[in-house]
Amino acid sequence: MTLRITIDIYSGRPNPVVDLRGRETRDVLERLRPGRRLKRAEITPLPPSTLGYRGLTIEQVGPLTRGLPRSFRVANGDLFGPNLAHRAADPDVEEFICGSTGPLRRLRLGRDFSLILMREIVRLREIRLRYQWRHQPWPQRDKCRCAPLYEPEWWNVPQRQPHNNCYNYGTNCRTDTFAQPGQAAGAMYTWPLSCASVRPAAVADELIDNPAANNRCPKEGHLVALVVWPNGDFHWYRKGRNGLWSHKPGGTPVTNVDNSGNPIPDPRTADRGPYTQFCTFMVVMHGHIKIQ
Amino acid sequence: MVTSRSSRPASQWIVGVRVFSGRPDPTWEPNPGVVAALLATWEQLEPAHGVPPAPPPLGYGGSFLRDPDGREWSAYAGMVTLRDDSRSVWRGDPDRQFERALLASAPPGLLPTDLGPGAPLVRAK
Numbered sequence: 001m002t003l004r005i006t007i008d009i010y011s012g013r014p015n016p017v018v019d020l021r022g023r024e025t026r027d028v029l030e031r032l033r034p035g036r037r038l039k040r041a042e043i044t045p046l047p048p049s050t051l052g053y054r055g056l057t058i059e060q061v062g063p064l065t066r067g068l069p070r071s072f073r074v075a076n077g078d079l080f081g082p083n084l085a086h087r088a089a090d091p092d093v094e095e096f097i098c099g100s101t102g103p104l105r106r107l108r109l110g111r112d113f114s115l116i117l118m119r120e121i122v123r124l125r126e127i128r129l130r131y132q133w134r135h136q137p138w139p140q141r142d143k144c145r146c147a148p149l150y151e152p153e154w155w156n157v158p159q160r161q162p163h164n165n166c167y168n169y170g171t172n173c174r175t176d177t178f179a180q181p182g183q184a185a186g187a188m189y190t191w192p193l194s195c196a197s198v199r200p201a202a203v204a205d206e207l208i209d210n211p212a213a214n215n216r217c218p219k220e221g222h223l224v225a226l227v228v229w230p231n232g233d234f235h236w237y238r239k240g241r242n243g244l245w246s247h248k249p250g251g252t253p254v255t256n257v258d259n260s261g262n263p264i265p266d267p268r269t270a271d272r273g274p275y276t277q278f279c280t281f282m283v284v285m286h287g288h289i290k291i292q
Numbered sequence: 293m294v295t296s297r298s299s300r301p302a303s304q305w306i307v308g309v310r311v312f313s314g315r316p317d318p319t320w321e322p323n324p325g326v327v328a329a330l331l332a333t334w335e336q337l338e339p340a341h342g343v344p345p346a347p348p349p350l351g352y353g354g355s356f357l358r359d360p361d362g363r364e365w366s367a368y369a370g371m372v373t374l375r376d377d378s379r380s381v382w383r384g385d386p387d388r389q390f391e392r393a394l395l396a397s398a399p400p401g402l403l404p405t406d407l408g409p410g411a412p413l414v415r416a417k
Contacts, residue, residue, distance in 0.1 A: 166313045178316055198314075232404035234314040235350060249313040249349045259348040273351030274406070275313070 002061040008054040031090035053120030076125045143243035144217035148172040152254035162251040169248035170224040170236030184292035195279035206289045213281035221285040225267040227275040237267040310353035326397045337383035344371040355394040367391035
């Protein structure tokens, strides 16, 4: 008869497994013999996905021992399995199995591992005592799940920041060319510079004009907003995953505040300095646009 | 309207304005008389303590003069800052003479009409 014991401890690596046979098996099974049934208050569940030691998984290969299921778990001397919620006959059975003189030594995992495991067994006991079993609310879902990450630290470095402008940032497309609407399509905006001249240039770059977006995220792609400083310049904002907007004024750093230092829930109402004309919302379908 | 992103050879003096977001900021080559006058103005300015306020994200963010060696005089909010490889020096320019002279040297039509000397944009918040 073989007893397969898995040390449930790792996350990325496979857990250590040791197979017991003969007298060793009989010895361990005697220690695992169900003792008194756990009282309701004592049945502290195991945390489903804590990091570190989570107990031992015991599998009986071959004939079953009376009173023990095919597969069950041991944690801090408690046995859990089908029709099994009992104290082990030897509550220190884990220390026996995992100790430096126990069956686990055959895996040659080292003395350090044995010491760590001993500490982990104690840690699991503490976790079970103070584990909060109430429902944890899931954080608020991203409002714009397709929107690019807000990662100013990626843009605000010397090799990228001066060479990429609001159009690069808005479309989330680094070109290092200070991209101009329409340039890649041979349809640059014309003078006088206005919403009417920049909008078709961006459409030529395959941005999708969506004036009715009304600050709502598209189902696919991400939302950008075009504003104009009449006969001066254009500027783009982009809507982030959390529903707020950010922008990169020219060669300056990416920021998530407006000219008054406030967050930007809607570029139509933001302090935009001289960019007084709000033109439109547009959608950037990732991979569809071409800018230069 | 002509603009440039300062791709000129480093042997030239350059004046520029930090102002645009989408378009490249305008730059131009000042004539030698303008450069001499600017340097004379700089020499007359009094040392200042502290640093000028940060410009707003959008709109006018100051003007600058850059020499062929890469030294740069930046003018904004009543202060002029000289930067080179190793240090920064600040001088007060309460009447904004240096800044106005920089802007006044722009070729006609290069700057937006609301960015001339004395325009509201030149006044810092």
